[in-house]
Amino acid sequence: MQKIILVMINLPVKTINKAFSYLLPPELQFIRAGWRVLVPFGSRKVEGFVVSTDSGNGDGLKYIIEALDDLPWFDENMLQTAKWISDYYLCSLAEAMRLFIPGKTGLKTSLAYQLCPDLSCNEIEAALAGKSDQYLAACEYLAGHGSASLPQIYKQLTGDCLKTLNYLVNKKIVVKKYSTVKQDKPKYETFLKLAITPAEAEQLLRVSGHRPARRRLLTALLSKGVLAKADLKLLNISQDTVKRSLAGGLIVAEQKRLLRNSYAGLAHEAGAIRLNQQQQQVLQQIMPAVVNRQYRSFLLHGITGSGKTQVYLEVVAAVRKKRRQAIVLVPEIALTSQIVARFQTRFNDDVVVLHSKLSIDERNDAIWRLRTGQAGIVIGARSAVFAPLDDLGAVIIDEEHEFTYKQEEAPRYHAREVALKRAELAEGVVLMGSATPSVESYYQAVRHTHTLLELPDRADGASLPEVELVDMREELRCGRRSVISLALRNLINAAIARGEQVIILLNRRGYSTFVMCRECGHVMSCSNCAVSLVYHKSGRLRCHYCQTSVTPPDVCPVCSSRYIRYFGTGTQRLEDELAKTFPTARMIRMDQDTTGGKLGHDRILQAFAQGNYDILLGTQMVAKGHDIKNVTAVGIITADSILNLPDFRAAERTFALITQAAGRAGRGAVSGKVVIQTYNPEHYAIETGSRHAYADFYEQELSLRQSLFYPPFSKITKLTVTAPEEGEVHRSAADIAAALTSALASSDSTKILGPFVAPIARISNSFRMHILIKSVENAPVRLQLSLLKLHLRADVSIDVDPVNVM
DNA sequence: AGCACGCCGACT
DNA sequence: GTCGGCGTGCTC
Numbered sequence: 001m002q003k004i005i006l007v008m009i010n011l012p013v014k015t016i017n018k019a020f021s022y023l024l025p026p027e028l029q030f031i032r033a034g035w036r037v038l039v040p041f042g043s044r045k046v047e048g049f050v051v052s053t054d055s056g057n058g059d060g061l062k063y064i065i066e067a068l069d070d071l072p073w074f075d076e077n078m079l080q081t082a083k084w085i086s087d088y089y090l091c092s093l094a095e096a097m098r099l100f101i102p103g104k105t106g107l108k109t110s111l112a113y114q115l116c117p118d119l120s121c122n123e124i125e126a127a128l129a130g131k132s133d134q135y136l137a138a139c140e141y142l143a144g145h146g147s148a149s150l151p152q153i154y155k156q157l158t159g160d161c162l163k164t165l166n167y168l169v170n171k172k173i174v175v176k177k178y179s180t181v182k183q184d185k186p187k188y189e190t191f192l193k194l195a196i197t198p199a200e201a202e203q204l205l206r207v208s209g210h211r212p213a214r215r216r217l218l219t220a221l222l223s224k225g226v227l228a229k230a231d232l233k234l235l236n237i238s239q240d241t242v243k244r245s246l247a248g249g250l251i252v253a254e255q256k257r258l259l260r261n262s263y264a265g266l267a268h269e270a271g272a273i274r275l276n277q278q279q280q281q282v283l284q285q286i287m288p289a290v291v292n293r294q295y296r297s298f299l300l301h302g303i304t305g306s307g308k309t310q311v312y313l314e315v316v317a318a319v320r321k322k323r324r325q326a327i328v329l330v331p332e333i334a335l336t337s338q339i340v341a342r343f344q345t346r347f348n349d350d351v352v353v354l355h356s357k358l359s360i361d362e363r364n365d366a367i368w369r370l371r372t373g374q375a376g377i378v379i380g381a382r383s384a385v386f387a388p389l390d391d392l393g394a395v396i397i398d399e400e401h402e403f404t405y406k407q408e409e410a411p412r413y414h415a416r417e418v419a420l421k422r423a424e425l426a427e428g429v430v431l432m433g434s435a436t437p438s439v440e441s442y443y444q445a446v447r448h449t450h451t452l453l454e455l456p457d458r459a460d461g462a463s464l465p466e467v468e469l470v471d472m473r474e475e476l477r478c479g480r481r482s483v484i485s486l487a488l489r490n491l492i493n494a495a496i497a498r499g500e501q502v503i504i505l506l507n508r509r510g511y512s513t514f515v516m517c518r519e520c521g522h523v524m525s526c527s528n529c530a531v532s533l534v535y536h537k538s539g540r541l542r543c544h545y546c547q548t549s550v551t552p553p554d555v556c557p558v559c560s561s562r563y564i565r566y567f568g569t570g571t572q573r574l575e576d577e578l579a580k581t582f583p584t585a586r587m588i589r590m591d592q593d594t595t596g597g598k599l600g601h602d603r604i605l606q607a608f609a610q611g612n613y614d615i616l617l618g619t620q621m622v623a624k625g626h627d628i629k630n631v632t633a634v635g636i637i638t639a640d641s642i643l644n645l646p647d648f649r650a651a652e653r654t655f656a657l658i659t660q661a662a663g664r665a666g667r668g669a670v671s672g673k674v675v676i677q678t679y680n681p682e683h684y685a686i687e688t689g690s691r692h693a694y695a696d697f698y699e700q701e702l703s704l705r706q707s708l709f710y711p712p713f714s715k716i717t718k719l720t721v722t723a724p725e726e727g728e729v730h731r732s733a734a735d736i737a738a739a740l741t742s743a744l745a746s747s748d749s750t751k752i753l754g755p756f757v758a759p760i761a762r763i764s765n766s767f768r769m770h771i772l773i774k775s776v777e778n779a780p781v782r783l784q785l786s787l788l789k790l791h792l793r794a795d796v797s798i799d800v801d802p803v804n805v806m
Numbered sequence: 807a808g809c810a811c812g813c814c815g816a817c818t
Numbered sequence: 819g820t821c822g823g824c825g826t827g828c829t830c
Binding site: 004006007009011016018019020021022023039040041042043044046060061062163166167170 | 829830
């Protein structure tokens with residue numbers, strides 16, 4: 001009987017979803033569940049996660065090579081959470097565990113080619129006799145350089161290097177060498193400290209008259225305690241002096257880790273504000289759970305500008321007072337720098353910012369600060385829910401309704417659900433906040449799964465903006481064909497005249513949204529994806545799905561007609577229109593095309609907030625998170641753009657967008673006004689949105705959901721089947737649907753819809769079909785899916801609780 | 807994911 | 819006959 005270690009292999013392949021057994025060498029006996037290790041796997045060395053230990057016959061098992069950290073990465077709660085994710089979202093345990101690793105892997109493998117050492121030049125030449133010069137050139141290059149990576153070789157040689165090298169590897173002239181390097185490359189700085197007592201040092205200074213450099217060193221250490229490299233230069237103390245003092249045992253060198261943090265210089269706002277009475281009442285309901293270390297979940301429904309952040313700050317402060325840690329989730333860090341700044345102002349270095357745009361090094365440093373207890377608050381986008389914290393006291397989820405909390409690639413987790421699971425295991429609280437809670441969460445709050453808290457008024461006594469609905473059909477009837485209605489034009493003019501600022505929202509980027517032949521109706525579409533191409537001002541037609549672009553044709557590719565027209569308005573065209581209508585206004589556009597890099601959104605918003613512009617126009621990102629006091633006017637160009645999407649949550653999204661956008665207006669002393677342009681003014685989502693009437697919207701939406709058996713009354717699981725051929729995808733999707741139907745026996749509690757061709761039938765030359773399963777409970781569905789082994793298939797992707805069904 | 811193994815068509 | 823194409827299956 002031997003101790004056996006069960007390891008999940010960190011490779012992004014869903015078919016390897018089992019544990020592999022290894023033995024521990026004597027020097028690694030301390031390894032238990034939760035450690036990251038390096039293990040031999042096939043002919044390679046890969047990263048693995050220890051999930052459990054066992055005992056049994058260990059014959060023929062390989063040994064773990066080394067531990068990758070000084071501490072286990074996963075604690076029991078993290079392991080349990082990973083297990084839950086793999087069960088619930090039907091991914092492998094390794095895929096779930098990878099989520100907890102910054103950069104998904106702690107190892108970087110690199111490949112180098114080397115000449116076989118035991119071969120002579122003559123032997124090589126003989127083996128390559130009759131081959132082209134290419135082969136000999138490669139050997140010569142490798143002989144000269146010892147080893148080289150593939151990119152290096154490509155730079156040096158011409159032709160198909162990979163083919164050449166593979167041949168040489170086959171002929172045993174060249175060998176491939178893999179090396180694995182730890183991803184985490186901490187930066188250290190050396191600090192010097194006294195190794196003797198201060199009394200001894202003073203004694204030494206008294207007796208040794210000579211050695212002025214050593215005197216300076218000891219004196220400085222006595223007064224300052226520690227010295228860094230830069231200090232030594234300043235004091236004119238040479239490396240030699242340091243070396244001798246080290247050797248003599250007078251001083252010791254210590255390595256201290258340096259932290260790279262690109263957020264260090266972010267501006268801070270003024271100090272804490274006192275809570276108003278409503279905020280106090282809300283806080284009092286949350287506090288008992290924080291103090292008593294209980295798992296409780298709260299849904300804070302607070303209108304825009306009601307001061308939800310203030311409540312978050314107080315909850316986090318209370319959690320920290322209990323010496324527990326907190327996670328603060330925000331939908332998108334770039335759009336929410338205001339909330340980040342407020343946490344940093346309040347908690348200073350206790351805050352760590354985590355998100356996907358950080359470099360691997362920055363991320364590792366941040367995580368190291370958490371693991372060593374130097375910081376106890378994580379603020380970040382959805383992946384921050386996986387931060388390694390040993391005593392999670394609270395998770396705050398700001399803008400709980402946002403879809404960005406759902407990961408749209410496997411594993412398709414929802415950060416809100418992961419947060420609830422982690423907090424439950426850790427006995428912490430979850431506080432979700434939103435002005436427009438998701439129907440599902442609000443339903444759970446009404447049913448007391450979450451505790452419902454309300455902040456019905458704006459914190460500073462400001463009123464919600466007045467909203468005017470403009471019927472665009474009416475505009476057309478009056479002969480006004482501009483995308484900017486008369487009401488909106490008046491609103492913008494008035495605001496600018498008073499020196500106030502305007503935000504305009506249009507949910508499509510690009511210039512024209514589609515290009516059509518007026519002769520035959522052919523719409524230019526992407527050759528890889530079944531979506532229409534968008535005309536950009538750069539003069540090219542771009543696919544918003546696969547990023548390819550083409551030059552617009554002069555004649556229609558189908559009928560050769562020259563009558564090609566550009567339809568629809570995107571943000572670029574709107575910018576032109578606004579410039580024509582308001583020639584003196586200073587404008588800035590914010591969409592995916594103008595924001596790039598780490599702080600792109602932030603710069604635009606800051607410049608706007610500082611008053612450098614009169615009008616901010618852009619896609620829905622202009623509607624989120626910020627609080628700019630001088631904005632008194634908001635215009636929504638087409639409120640219907642989302643409403644008409646074929647998705648049962650279209651109304652919910654429209655309502656949220658209108659409410660959030662309108663909420664940007666009138667946050668200062670001057671009250672705001674909003675113009676919403678629509679072709680459906682009587683639609684309940686738009687009508688309730690214009691009245692800021694969440695409860696009314698919720699009620700109408702809920703009854704619709706009930707009658708159509710949609711969430712929260714059912715759980716949805718979406719399958720996407722793909723194939724390179726159209727016929728093939730129809731066949732395999734039909735097979736899967738048939739198998740599911742017989743396994744789940746369609747009844748009142750389960751409905752299988754489809755297969756139907758996906759709204760985007762083809763992406764990057766892969767044909768797509770969807771199957772939707774609606775069921776009261778999704779546990780039996782998940783069970784059947786795994787029994788049918790659909791979760792292992794490369795051509796099937798499973799989305800549990802999808803945020804959109806398209 | 808890599809890599810070995812294996813079975814086919816296209817050439818010296 | 820060799821080379822190299824990629825489909826299948828395995829990695830403790």
